[in-house]
Amino acid sequence: MSRTFTPDQELIDRLLLNDTDAFEELYCRYWYSLYNYSVKKLQSSTDARQIVKDIFIDLWEKRHTLPANFSVSQHLYSSVRRNVVTCLNDKLENADYSELLEQQIAAGFTVEALQDARKPVQKKQLAPTASELIRQNTISREQPRNHVLNMASMKWLVRMVAAKLD
């Protein structure tokens, strides 16, 4: 998998030409957020896994019928929402699940739960960034700049060698 960032649109163009690498790049980019969302909604990793699988199988099978100006992220996120609702609806038909669903999922539909969820999300305590560390005088101002310079010169060198070999 390449470390250089390829825009989604370019990956979709390559997908139309049956490029499996482009498909796998899209999978790696989106699978976890789709999986995580499904797990949160359905409280079931098995169902979440099935949903992710179905969405990507559908994307691969319908790759030649994708419309122009197709937004893959929009498509994937609307698909996961639709599949979550369909899956929950199917589970509710099964009487074995009803008690479990009532405790875990149906409680999330109450007015209080929906109002709570609309409250602003509290900011997480993240690791300090380079600029914060400089401000706190933990690291010198030169350190990050040197690191960026070294990476840039390394990239340039590798590109030059690759261009010569091509």
Add this chain to the structure above:
Amino acid sequence: MKTEILHKKLERYVNGEAMPAETRQIQAWLSCTTSETELSATDKMKLEADILKEIQDETAYPLFYPKQEKPWWQKITAMF
């Protein structure tokens, strides 16, 4: 909410027959992501590979479109 009521609401939503208030309620539920569930890096990598393997088995795309081996310098370039 009782599961029977929820089931009826979801049934109408799936069939496109939901009332505007029901649609809003379901969409509000779909938009809320409050709980935190994180997998460990190892579990995440394993799950990623497992799901991809299942997709490959189902679609059989590696058989129809096998990957070509890249030249060694392209592999090194991709690492940077």
